[in-house]
Amino acid sequence: MDSSNLTIAIVGGGYGGLAAAKALSVAGANVTVYEQASEIKEVGAGIGLRPSSMDQFRRWGAFDAVAGVSNPSESFEILTADAHPIAEETWPEADVFGVTTHLIHRGDFIDALYSVLPEGMVKLGHRLEKITDNGANATLEFANGETATADLVIGADGIKSVVREQLFSDQQPVFAGEHAYRVVIDDPECLEMVADGKLRMYLGHGTKVYLLPLLSRGQVSFDITALDADSTWAPQVDLDYIVNTVKGFDERIVNITKRLDVSAVNMRAVYDIDPVEVWHSDSVVLLGDAAHAMCHHQGQGANSAILDAGAIADALTEAASVPEALAAYTAKRKPVTDELQRISRQGWNEDEVNDVFPGQKPATMAAAQG
Numbered sequence: 001m002d003s004s005n006l007t008i009a010i011v012g013g014g015y016g017g018l019a020a021a022k023a024l025s026v027a028g029a030n031v032t033v034y035e036q037a038s039e040i041k042e043v044g045a046g047i048g049l050r051p052s053s054m055d056q057f058r059r060w061g062a063f064d065a066v067a068g069v070s071n072p073s074e075s076f077e078i079l080t081a082d083a084h085p086i087a088e089e090t091w092p093e094a095d096v097f098g099v100t101t102h103l104i105h106r107g108d109f110i111d112a113l114y115s116v117l118p119e120g121m122v123k124l125g126h127r128l129e130k131i132t133d134n135g136a137n138a139t140l141e142f143a144n145g146e147t148a149t150a151d152l153v154i155g156a157d158g159i160k161s162v163v164r165e166q167l168f169s170d171q172q173p174v175f176a177g178e179h180a181y182r183v184v185i186d187d188p189e190c191l192e193m194v195a196d197g198k199l200r201m202y203l204g205h206g207t208k209v210y211l212l213p214l215l216s217r218g219q220v221s222f223d224i225t226a227l228d229a230d231s232t233w234a235p236q237v238d239l240d241y242i243v244n245t246v247k248g249f250d251e252r253i254v255n256i257t258k259r260l261d262v263s264a265v266n267m268r269a270v271y272d273i274d275p276v277e278v279w280h281s282d283s284v285v286l287l288g289d290a291a292h293a294m295c296h297h298q299g300q301g302a303n304s305a306i307l308d309a310g311a312i313a314d315a316l317t318e319a320a321s322v323p324e325a326l327a328a329y330t331a332k333r334k335p336v337t338d339e340l341q342r343i344s345r346q347g348w349n350e351d352e353v354n355d356v357f358p359g360q361k362p363a364t365m366a367a368a369q370g
């Protein structure tokens, strides 16, 4: 169908919402993004953008904006807590898409996406309070008193999605029994550990430590994910508490942790959602974490949101009507993300590492179970 006749409202200006705005505006649609925050910003941490996501940026003419603030990475390594190698892999699908994974600071990524959108497309300070599905279109009511009606509303409003809760499912997020402590540092000892550009994950004693190099910034995203029974959404713990989560780890990791500026550490309890059975009506659809929030153990949440954005734009171009496009988008993306939600709930115990890297289960893995 011809997307230029469509008015599309996207609720949420995170990775999913901004990527969808780019993909749909390239396809010619009349797009507005409504974001609750008064400024576009992200937490201080890094993520990996997979080859399939980099390929989408290339299709949308956004590759240079993203590549210019990220670092290509050839492979990643999994190690025990005391730094014995368990497995090393090149990033999957780099050969398929002819581009490798790029590691990026979350703030740089959101800025890059924002920079490739037409001026005025994102309306800040618009917190959705109510959505009404009118059948052929839907109406949004915001906390600031404004309203908007669009032929298609995309709910890209994250794990606590108002769109999902009011129209599709009242299931609440599920606590994973873990905390994530994330901070970007320029600690020389940490930079030395990832000077080759590989992402490294150290596993053991119920804790995972991710070192994600941001070499063009001279920094490393230092992320600790540790078992914890406290389900408070944004927990507050002190440095001794964090240091205790890396007890028994390689002494460099212990020392780096002891040197952290705790006031800069982003602390979050880890949550996902159960698969949502219905993603769309005839004029409203879910995308990104709103549709399929998943634990971060596979690093697939942001990538899935970007692939959703490409899939929805393609479906609208190929289908004869909006309802047909939304059904095609869901049929394409839901089986993939249902499976990613399932495997992302797994930690990285011995069997799970073996599932992902067949034949690479070494004796040292036992040490990682600690």
Ligand SMILES: Cc1cc2nc3c(=O)[nH]c(=O)nc-3n(C[C@H](O)[C@H](O)[C@H](O)COP(=O)(O)OP(=O)(O)OC[C@H]3O[C@@H](n4cnc5c(N)ncnc54)[C@H](O)[C@@H]3O)c2cc1C
Pocket: 011, 012, 013, 014, 015, 016, 017, 034, 035, 036, 037, 046, 047, 048, 126, 127, 128, 129, 156, 157, 158, 159, 160, 161, 162, 180, 182, 268, 287, 288, 289, 290, 294, 296, 298, 299, 300, 301, 302, 303, 304, 305
């Ligand atoms: C600890 C941790 C580590 C992670 N690591 C990785 C990783 O390495 N790789 C990876 O791919 N993914 C990772 N993720 C997942 C990734 O961050 C998410 O999957 C991704 O941010 C989802 O993007 P989104 O746009 O769907 O949702 P969000 O990023 O949550 O964006 C939703 C947007 O909607 C806005 N919004 C919410 N409610 C309203 C409302 N009512 N009205 C208007 N606006 C609203 C919010 O302000 C926000 O801007 C991680 C997540 C966590 C918690």
